[in-house]
Amino acid sequence: MKKHLTALSLAAALVVPGFANAADYMIDNKGAHASVNLKISHLGYSFIKARFNTFDGSFSYDPQNIAASKVTVNVDTTSFDSNHADRDKHVRSEDFLEVRKYPEATFTSTKVTDKGNGKLAIDGDLTLHGQTKPITIDAEFVGAGKDPWGGYRAGFTGTTRIELADFGIQVMGTSSYADMELHVEGVRK
Secondary structure (H helix, E strand, O other): OHHHHHHHHHHHHHHOOOHHHOEEEEEOOHHHOOEEEEEEEEOOOEEEEEEEOOEEEEEEEOOOOHHHOEEEEEEEHHHEEOOOHHHHHHHHOOOOOOOOOOOEEEEEEEEEEEEEOOEEEEEEEEEEOOEEEEEEEEEEEEEEEEOOOOOEEEEEEEEEEEEHHHHOOOOEOOEOEEEEEEEEEEEEO
16 A cells, blocks of 8 residues: 555656645744844834744745745734833733734735746735734745755745734824834745
C-alpha cells in the first residue's frame, strides 16, 4: 500500500502543476522576523509609529499557482505598543480599540492576485473592533530559501490603509485612518 501511495503522490506531482511547490508556513513571530506595524498622523505635523507585539498566523504559498495562496493572521489588540505608556493605555481604552471587549483582530484572505514581478494583491476580511470589513493588502514577495537551522522560509511585505470609521473607531486627533505596514516571514511546516 505504501509503494502505491508514493507512486500516486509522484504521479500527482508530475500531472498537477504546482503540486510539488505548494507549501504551508507558520508565521515566525519570534525575534522580530515578522511584524504588524501602523503609522498614524499626529496632529497633522508628524506621524506616530506603533505595532502589535503579539500575533500569530499561517499562510500557504505556491509560486506556480499564486491564486491558491491563503493567509490567516490573529492579532492580540491588547499588545498595542507605541512606546508611550499613557498613549498606549488611551488607545487600548473604550475611546478607541476597546481591547477588553475586542481583545483580538483577525485577517483571513479571500483572494490572492498575482500582479507580476513578485507583487500581489491580497483581498480578505479584517475583523477589528467587532466589525468585519473587506480590505486589500498590497504585498510583495521578498524571497524564499533554506535557513541556517535546516528549515525553509518565505517572506513578504505588505501595506494597506485602514479607515477607522469603517471599524467603528473614532478619529484619532486629526487622522481618520491608519496605514498598516506588514512584514511576514514564515517557516515551512
